[in-house]
Amino acid sequence: MMKASSIFIFLFLFTITTSISHSDDPSISSVCIIGGGMGGASVAHFLRRYSTTQIRLFDKNHLVGGRMATVSIGGDTFEAGASILHPKNYYAKNYTEKYLNQSIGGNNEEDDDVLGIWDGERFVFKSFRTDWKVPILRKIVRFVNSLRLFFRYGFSLFRMFDFVEDTVNKFLKYYEGFETRPVFGTVEEMLKWSGLFNLTTRPLEEELVDAGLSPLLIQELVTVITRINYGQSVLMSGLAGAVSLAGSGGGLWAVKGGNWQMAATLINSSDVLLHLKEEVESISNLGHSYELNTTEGKSYTCEVTVVATPLDELNIQFHPEISIPERKLQHTYTTFIRGLLNPAYFGLDSVADIPKLVGTIETPNVPFSCISVLKKYSEKDMTYKMFSRQPMAEELLDKIFSVRNETIKINWAAYPQYHAPETFAPFILDGQHLYYVNAFENAASTMETSAVAAENIARLIISRFATEKSRDLSNLRSFGHDAPEMHVDL
Numbered sequence: 001m002m003k004a005s006s007i008f009i010f011l012f013l014f015t016i017t018t019s020i021s022h023s024d025d026p027s028i029s030s031v032c033i034i035g036g037g038m039g040g041a042s043v044a045h046f047l048r049r050y051s052t053t054q055i056r057l058f059d060k061n062h063l064v065g066g067r068m069a070t071v072s073i074g075g076d077t078f079e080a081g082a083s084i085l086h087p088k089n090y091y092a093k094n095y096t097e098k099y100l101n102q103s104i105g106g107n108n109e110e111d112d113d114v115l116g117i118w119d120g121e122r123f124v125f126k127s128f129r130t131d132w133k134v135p136i137l138r139k140i141v142r143f144v145n146s147l148r149l150f151f152r153y154g155f156s157l158f159r160m161f162d163f164v165e166d167t168v169n170k171f172l173k174y175y176e177g178f179e180t181r182p183v184f185g186t187v188e189e190m191l192k193w194s195g196l197f198n199l200t201t202r203p204l205e206e207e208l209v210d211a212g213l214s215p216l217l218i219q220e221l222v223t224v225i226t227r228i229n230y231g232q233s234v235l236m237s238g239l240a241g242a243v244s245l246a247g248s249g250g251g252l253w254a255v256k257g258g259n260w261q262m263a264a265t266l267i268n269s270s271d272v273l274l275h276l277k278e279e280v281e282s283i284s285n286l287g288h289s290y291e292l293n294t295t296e297g298k299s300y301t302c303e304v305t306v307v308a309t310p311l312d313e314l315n316i317q318f319h320p321e322i323s324i325p326e327r328k329l330q331h332t333y334t335t336f337i338r339g340l341l342n343p344a345y346f347g348l349d350s351v352a353d354i355p356k357l358v359g360t361i362e363t364p365n366v367p368f369s370c371i372s373v374l375k376k377y378s379e380k381d382m383t384y385k386m387f388s389r390q391p392m393a394e395e396l397l398d399k400i401f402s403v404r405n406e407t408i409k410i411n412w413a414a415y416p417q418y419h420a421p422e423t424f425a426p427f428i429l430d431g432q433h434l435y436y437v438n439a440f441e442n443a444a445s446t447m448e449t450s451a452v453a454a455e456n457i458a459r460l461i462i463s464r465f466a467t468e469k470s471r472d473l474s475n476l477r478s479f480g481h482d483a484p485e486m487h488v489d490l
């Protein structure tokens with residue numbers, strides 16, 4: 001049994017490897033991609049590497065990038081959606097270095113972030129300010145801050161780092177070459193292969209207890225991080241939770257000028273027919289192709305259609321209907337304020353005592369997930385970013401801030417609400433050539449996971465066409481044996 005399956009896997013891999021690495025384009029006439037975020041742009045990029053097919057990409061917005069977008073407030077521009085990248089997000093790194101000519105370095109400012117954990121009444125933990133002018137003093141304070149974290153959470157902290165590192169290492173398997181990395185037909189297969197699937201079957205909290213983390217660390221620091229990165233508690237599924245913890249380590253970075261540029265540059269360099277401000281309203285299976293109808297009153301025919309946006313809150317009509325597991329999206333209300341926090345709201349005397357990053361724990365007393373300083377213009381003038389699960393009412397903002405010169409509110413249908421065990425929509429929605437990149441978002445939602453899922457979808461398309469083509473050829477050949485007259489026709 002062992003041997004047979006290994007041989008099968010080898011043959012399967014061999015087919016895919018040869019079909020892709022030898023650029024044996026299986027002649028797909030056209031591919032339509034719905035969505036110009038990281039997922040859709042990456043599908044276009046990888047398809048173009050493997051195929052000369054015509055690619056059309058639709059986005060209902062006037063700009064590409066999707067959940068990678070910027071906001072301008074008080075004359076400066078900041079990330080409004082996806083903001084941070086992990087140092088081992090290798091696709092994003094490659095896009096940024098190769099296509100945007102930017103070198104990747106850690107954000108030095110983040111080292112100076114002063115964290116406070118707010119429980120609605122007091123700061124249960126607060127690190128010391130590290131913005132000292134004298135470098136040696138800054139170093140000492142940072143060291144003392146690390147010691148304070150250690151005294152509060154003990155060796156549990158190291159167990160948390162190990163848990164995250166183990167998850168990241170498993171994720172790194174998705175960058176292996178084609179020789180060892182198969183094409184995956186389902187999300188489950190993809191996660192099982194890397195060893196990450198089990199993490200989607202249990203809540204983060206259970207995983208962390210088993211990993212030996214103390215209840216205090218889970219209730220405080222871990223909760224702060226999951227609330228910041230996914231607006232959810234430690235009851236979220238383990239894999240998304242681990243990914244959110246990975247997004248709180250060192251060396252985090254962002255694309256200078258905005259992460260959305262990754263999508264833009266991929267689309268620009270992939271010879272794509274781009275349809276902006278054109279929303280796809282319906283997708284009909286015509287047998288060997290799909291008809292897409294858009295809000296412009298136009299229709300397009302494509303041999304392959306790739307949905308690169310979450311379908312959960314969309315109104316795209318599918319003919320025939322498709323069926324995917326129900327999934328709710330977590331809405332993250334993002335509020336940008338240029339002004340000044342009110343120290344009295346936090347029971348403090350001075351604004352200088354409010355930590356640069358205010359994280360929160362799970363308690364009904366706290367109406368927001370976090371507040372952070374994006375830019376300090378002076379002691380009395382700063383730009384802040386807040387995340388909350390509910391829209392922030394004006395009266396509440398007036399209590400939290402003593403000065404508000406400008407306020408911008410964005411309601412993001414941000415990422416899935418994660419519940420273990422996760423159920424996954426199929427990558428192939430109809431058994432034919434209708435694909436769904438965002439099925440992978442139930443594992444975790446990040447710019448990089450979108451790229452990784454997109455790369456697999458591109459290879460899946462190519463390999464399925466290659467397989468169909470070779471099957472057709474062998475059918476024709478065997479048919480030819482039995483029916484010489486047909487053979488002559490051919």
Ligand SMILES: Cc1cc2nc3c(=O)[nH]c(=O)nc-3n(C[C@H](O)[C@H](O)[C@H](O)COP(=O)(O)OP(=O)(O)OC[C@H]3O[C@@H](n4cnc5c(N)ncnc54)[C@H](O)[C@@H]3O)c2cc1C
Nearest residue numbers: 035037038039059060066067082083084280309445446447
């Ligand atoms: C507030 C917030 C913070 C985040 N922070 C981070 C972070 O720090 N790091 C990180 O890695 N990730 C973060 N994420 C998650 C990350 O943004 C997403 O996982 C990723 O960008 C998803 O990319 P996507 O291409 O799959 O989807 P999207 O970016 O949502 O792209 C889908 C595109 O499809 C278009 N579209 C939808 N329907 C149609 C239609 N019918 N016709 C045509 N076009 C359509 C949309 O306009 C959109 O441009 C954050 C997300 C949010 C909201």
